[in-house]
Amino acid sequence: MVFSNSFFNEESLLASLLRQVQINTEIRKLDFLLFHRLIIFSSLFCFLFFVFTFTRFLFFYSVLPKQVSFEFFFRLPGYSFLLFFLLVFVFFFSLFLSFPVPPFSLSFLPTTTTTMSAIFAETTFQVLKYGGAISLSITVIALAFLYRYQKTLIYPSSFPEGSRTAVATPKEFGIDYEQISLKTRDKVTLDSYLMLQSKAPESCPTLLYFHANAGNMGHRLPIARVFYSALGMNVFIISYRGYGRSTGSSNELGMNIDAQTALDFLQQHPICSSTNIVVYGQSVGGAVALSLASKNESLISALVLENTFTSIKDMIPTVFPYIGSLLSHFCTEKWESVRAIRKLHNLPVLFLSGAEDEIVPPPQMQLLYGLCPSKQKRLCIFPKSKHNDTCLGEGYFHSIAEFLRSNNVRTSAD
Template sequence: MSSQLRALIYPSHIPANARTDVPRPSQYDFKDYEELIIPTNDGEKLSAFYIRGPRGGPNSKVTVLMFHGNAGNIGHRLPIARMLIARTGCNVFMLEYRGYGISTGSPDESGLNLDAQTALDYLKDRAETRGHKIIVYGQSLGGAVAVKLVAKNQGRGDITGLILENTFLSMRKLIPSIMPPAKYLAYLCHQVWASDSLIPSINVPTLFLSGLQDEIVPPIHMKRLHDLSKAPVKIWKPLPGGDHNSSVIEEGYFEAIADFVQRTTTEKQE
């Protein structure tokens, strides 16, 4: 059961060739970017894209740290990065988890958390981004990665916002929805991802983007995370027609992000 659950939670080989066929920024007409390989403390090598927004623009000192869902690779999310940059002018740092795309290793909860920390530390250590405001953005599984990272690092002061899209309360609470026969075995799942226990401790502004037609993560998960949040600014953005993977194309999705970025990077936070 454990291996079956792990394959369900981290289907890094879906779609076919996802480990080898990684679209590159040049294929989406990006001109100002870097393709990076970043080492982790436990010996893995992580692929990443750092894509710059307009140099000298109002948000040229803001970087969105982007964590994707549990299938595919960072290349598949390049259209999202393009929209983020077009609407906000921010830079975008796209991290590839271990065991995904061309990153080495195999995925599990502790490893992905280390990967996320590696990415944040890289941005903090890199001269170009050292003084940047960081907005952490996670979709689905990436939302759980984002919650854990922000809960651990919010005292540093450079994280100015958290954006969550279609993520779940915890993996154990999600299993009955995605794998009903396993509902009585959910307690055996060692991939916990307990965002519901971490979100009340997060004190940075948070945007909740919820596709109300989500067929993978029941939308009540997002609503409960919103209700549990004690963030000084928390914004609920329902997307009435959005399912688990199509919410990004719903009207208002990127407008909500642009408004959130504007609010969290220009207003003085208490």
């Protein structure tokens, strides 16, 4: 049998086309594999980043116990945190590479006109489409969660466990006291302790104490005892609404009402009304104290702030690196201390800052000090102190006593 040259040419062309189809099919299979892996990659990235940053937020605000495993991770600064996250992520992603790929569909078979650029463009579009949708969904869920539960995160009144029911009393520390239930104008009941000096309390300054965001007033009695016993001050301390045995739920507006109610009580008290009132606040308690002082400067003799932030909005990037600017727009709690500090023109203000504060960046305290217009101000930095142990720093209470003395507020430490 004799075959024409055209037959061989057609046979060669057909074989070439079949080989091209086979090659393109293999390319498409690899492309499908890449697409599958990238979808897993983007989904896992978003999920892990949300879980890690959210857990880090809980740890920073003392919702998680300090003995939690991998504590070192949650204490990492921003860049180190991201690097650690990426390393962990790469490890998990390498495990995902061994996962089976869904069956390859015949719909992925290309035509003879399929090109590498078309395949790449289509894959890129699919990855952006589905990966973007997954990322957006996770982001929306995270933002909705933070918006709904931000007050619980900012005001962890149930931590440590039992803080809403078990409240220590001054009697346990050898101090006589009066337990007082204050009624606010919005009908919330505040639990409080008034500790008056046994001798001539009317000649002693009175400390109005606003505690930090976790626990209750009972947890601060060891510090209150130093003010009472060593400095000879009357001490009045409250549990904010939603804390300890106080009713209601915590929020910025309500806590401002609580602070004003406490000051009004002292102003009407038969003994405390004639004394010098010193307002003292730690962490978020400093924001409460600062807000109160900005509205009642003439009624207060001195203000003492420890590790206080400039605003909640400024704190978010510290806890959520790289996405903090986005999250800050969804925060309803403000505590704009920068605005309040500008109103203190004549009030003596003492700033106490832990140089190794891992929660409130020390520069925020320095900024508040710089913005304070009062000429009677002082900044004390404790080199080895962190956020929760600044009061243990060397010379802490001496610094307070000396500052008060220099501003005509006499204590027994003089």
